[in-house]
Amino acid sequence: MTLILEALRYLVYVLIFPGFLFCFLTGLLLCGIDRKLVARMQKRVGPPILQPFYDFFKLCGKETIIPAAASKTTFLLAPLVGLAALVVIQLFIPVFRFSAFSNVADIIVILYLLLIPALSVILGGAASGSPYAGVGLSREMVTILSCELPLVLVLLAVGKTVGQALGLGLCFSLTRIVEYQMEYGSLILKLSMLPAAAAFLLIIPGETGNHPFDAAEAETEICEGPLAEYSGAPLGVYKLSHAIKILTMTSLFVALFFGGVGRGLENLVMLLGVTGGLAGALIFLLEILVLFLFCVVLTFLCISVVHAVTARLRIEQLFKYYWTVVTGLALISLVLAWYGL
Amino acid sequence: MFKKLIKESTGKSPWLFHINAGSCNGCDIELVSVLTPRYDAERLGFQLTGSPRHADIVVVTGPVTAQSLDRVLRTISQVPEPRCIVTMGSCPQSGNVFRGSYAIAGPLSKYVHVDVDVAGCTPKPEAVIDGLVLATKILEEKRGQMK
Numbered sequence: 422m423t424l425i426l427e428a429l430r431y432l433v434y435v436l437i438f439p440g441f442l443f444c445f446l447t448g449l450l451l452c453g454i455d456r457k458l459v460a461r462m463q464k465r466v467g468p469p470i471l472q473p474f475y476d477f478f479k480l481c482g483k484e485t486i487i488p489a490a491a492s493k494t495t496f497l498l499a500p501l502v503g504l505a506a507l508v509v510i511q512l513f514i515p516v517f518r519f520s521a522f523s524n525v526a527d528i529i530v531i532l533y534l535l536l537i538p539a540l541s542v543i544l545g546g547a548a549s550g551s552p553y554a555g556v557g558l559s560r561e562m563v564t565i566l567s568c569e570l571p572l573v574l575v576l577l578a579v580g581k582t583v584g585q586a587l588g589l590g591l592c593f594s595l596t597r598i599v600e601y602q603m604e605y606g607s608l609i610l611k612l613s614m615l616p617a618a619a620a621f622l623l624i625i626p627g628e629t630g631n632h633p634f635d636a637a638e639a640e641t642e643i644c645e646g647p648l649a650e651y652s653g654a655p656l657g658v659y660k661l662s663h664a665i666k667i668l669t670m671t672s673l674f675v676a677l678f679f680g681g682v683g684r685g686l687e688n689l690v691m692l693l694g695v696t697g698g699l700a701g702a703l704i705f706l707l708e709i710l711v712l713f714l715f716c717v718v719l720t721f722l723c724i725s726v727v728h729a730v731t732a733r734l735r736i737e738q739l740f741k742y743y744w745t746v747v748t749g750l751a752l753i754s755l756v757l758a759w760y761g762l
Numbered sequence: 763m764f765k766k767l768i769k770e771s772t773g774k775s776p777w778l779f780h781i782n783a784g785s786c787n788g789c790d791i792e793l794v795s796v797l798t799p800r801y802d803a804e805r806l807g808f809q810l811t812g813s814p815r816h817a818d819i820v821v822v823t824g825p826v827t828a829q830s831l832d833r834v835l836r837t838i839s840q841v842p843e844p845r846c847i848v849t850m851g852s853c854p855q856s857g858n859v860f861r862g863s864y865a866i867a868g869p870l871s872k873y874v875h876v877d878v879d880v881a882g883c884t885p886k887p888e889a890v891i892d893g894l895v896l897a898t899k900i901l902e903e904k905r906g907q908m909k
Contacts, residue, residue, distance in 0.1 A: 456804075466805040475775040475807060479818070482768035482905055484842035486815060553813075640812030652815040652842040 431503035432650060434521040439511050447713060448665035449473040453718050455667070458725040471665055480657030488650050490550030500651075500658035503541030510534045514672050515599045517708045518565070519681030528576050528593045531673070534571075538662055539565040542637075544658075546647025557646015560629075561637035562737045568627040571620050574751035578617045579608060579677050583756040593675055602680030609678040613762045617754035618678050623747045625670045625723040627739070629663065633731040634726075634739050637655045671719040675712055682715075683708060772818070772844065773902035776809045776894070779817030779841065783834045783870070785824030788884040789851040793821060796894075801887045808894060815841045819897050825853035825860045826868035838874055844904035846877045846897040850890060856881045 434440055453470040459469025469475075512521040515529050543561055546554035573577045577591075582594035583601045592598060600606075627634040638646045648659055675682075686707050690700050697740055733741065778797075782790055796803050797810055811817050814837050820854040826834060835893035838847065847870075852858040870876055877900050 460804065463799050465799045465802040466800070466806055468804050469774075472775065472807055475771040477769035478768050479775040480773055482908070483818075483844070486840070486842050528870070561897060644813040644815070645811070648816075649813045650815060 425426060427755050428516070429523075433510060435508070439514070439516060439521060441508050444508055444511050444665045444668060445661065446638050447716070448480065448661065448668040451667050451716055452664040454717055455720050455725050455728075458721055459728050461507050462725065462729040463629060469521070473660070474477075477657045477661055480660065481654050483653040483656075485655060485757055486650075488549060488551065491650065492525050492548045492550075493547035495544060496650075497655060499541045499545030500655045500662065502544075503538040503662045504658050504665070506541070507662055507669055510669050512671070513595065513664070513671070513678050515596050516672075516712050517599065517680065517686070518603070519537050519705060521710065522564075522644075526724030528580065528598075529597055532573065535669075536565065536569075540668060541662075542647045545651070546649075549647070549650035551650045553644045553649040554627045554647045556637075557637050557649070561647060563740055564627060564630065564634060564637050567740045570625055571623050571743060571747040571751045572628070574755050575617045575621050575624070577678075577756045578751065578754040579614070581755065582608065582611065582614060585761055586757070593625075596758050599676055599680035599683070603684045605681075607681030613754060613757035614678065615754075616750040616757075618674075618748040619728065620721050620747050620754070621674055621677065622719075622751075623721070624743075625667075625674065625728050627743060629665075629724065632728040633734045635733060635738045639733060644654070666723065667720055668716060672715040674719055675715045679715060684713060686711060692741035769905050771900055774899045774907040775809075776818045776846075776901060777811045777816055778819050778821055778894075779811055779832055780821045780823070781812045781837055783822055783824035783830045783854060783868075783905050784827035784852065785800045785851070789823035789853075790853070792884045792887060793823070793850060793890065796887045796890050801891060801896050802893065804868065806891075806895065806898075814838075818901055819843070819846045819849050819894065821848050821850055821894075822854045823850045825857050825866050826852050826873075828863050829865075829869045831867040832869055833872070835873055843900055844908060846901050846904070847874060848878045848880065848891050848893055848897050850893075851877055851881050853867060853887060854882045855881055858883060884899075 436442060450470070452473040457467045457470050479533060487496060539561060543558045546558040579598060580591045580593050584590050585595070585596045586605065587601060602608055609618055624630065630638055636646060643649070648656060651659060670691055687704055690704050690707065695703055774883070780793060795801060797808065815819070820838055820841055822834065824830070849855050849870055853860065854868055857866055857868050860866050878893045878897045880889055882889060
């Protein structure tokens with residue numbers, strides 16, 4: 422009996438919250454808000470906020486053309502693998518006090534899983550047998566290479582700070598990092614973590630493949646690169662993955678640097694005088710709401726504003742930018758953390 | 763319910779692919795002005811795509827020269843169903859001032875089924891948007907008939 426209940430619980434985690442359904446709704450909503458904000462900044466009316474939903478359902482109803490040069494199985498399976506990996510990452514990222522898989526999850530697992538969506542784009546592009554995809558996937562590879570180094574350094578800096586405070590050396594458990602912040606305040610308030618946070622903010626548009634770091638999917642020069650040959654539902658899945666990636670990166674940022682906000686929410690509910698089971702539910706709902714608001718603000722900061730004010734970088738400029746400026750910021754934080762500041 | 767959702771979404775998210783079949787660039791510039799902030803067709807969901815495989819509506823400009831005919835037909839055949847073909851300007855519709863020239867293979871309707879013609883040299887952006895909206899309605903109907 423308990424086994425069945427346990428299995429049901431995990432099924433709810435994977436399919437509804439924080440799994441597929443939650444990712445689907447919030448991811449596409451964030452994408453729609455981003456498009457609306459960019460439009461407003463360009464003095465346009467802009468598409469309705471639900472536009473990404475329309476796009477996705479339309480693509481589901483289109484014919485799927487498989488090019489003669491493509492290898493069929495890889496071509497059709499690659500987008501699904503990428504989507505599955507993103508949903509799994511979302512299970513590992515705690516929503517303040519709540520986490521689907523506590524203690525098992527390590528930052529290192531998330532780091533590996535973050536590579537899979539990019540790899541699925543590369544695989545799918547390579548399987549489509551189009552020269553545009555060839556150019557695009559080589560650029561995609563350079564993009565993930567350049568994002569990965571500063572991302573690892575940021576996570577190391579955070580892990581060292583928390584680990585030192587808890588007397589563990591290095592701490593790679595995201596749940597523990599959030600719990601630490603609940604006790605001692607958010608990491609964003611620490612002076613030594615500010616450069617790391619700035620570096621992470623700069624990594625977000627690169628990881629999601631947004632302006633100005635979208636050289637891999639440059640629609641005006643290489644026909645959207647790896648996606649050039651995709652049509653119908655598989656293309657819709659790629660668009661969905663892109664939307665969910667925005668959610669993943671922004672909620673990872675919230676977990677790493679704003680974990681302490683959860684504490685404030687708990688105090689707020691306590692102040693209101695709600696007790697018992699109701700309080701738990703209220704805190705949970707508030708946490709989801711606050712997480713979503715944080716994601717919207719971060720999307721505005723890192724994706725919409727950046728999209729509206731910059732032009733696309735060339736691939737070697739992107740590489741240079743990430744390995745000098747962003748890596749430098751992350752390194753400053755790491756050194757400060759290592760000396761216990 | 764799912765089918766209805768898809769049908770309604772098809773009308774709300776038409777992606778454009780633009781083919782220049784020997785146009786003088788007048789219509790091309792006017793199409794860009796439809797998509798840029800002044801007329802902002804994106805508020806109706808229109809988006810310019812880079813690949814014909816992503817498109818729903820194909821916009822053809824220019825009188826379809828003998829050189830471009832084969833390319834135009836090949837590109838159109840790469841657009842997945844349901845699709846709409848919209849001609850923009852008088853050239854693909856009738857040949858315009860190039861009519862009778864040895865270099866012209868048009869009009870386009872000799873080769874493929876054209877859903878909407880937007881006439882004019884060049885048509886006003888308002889007329890183009892009107893034609894595109896008409897095309898989305900046809901698109902929705904075509905989706906309704908599928909499967």
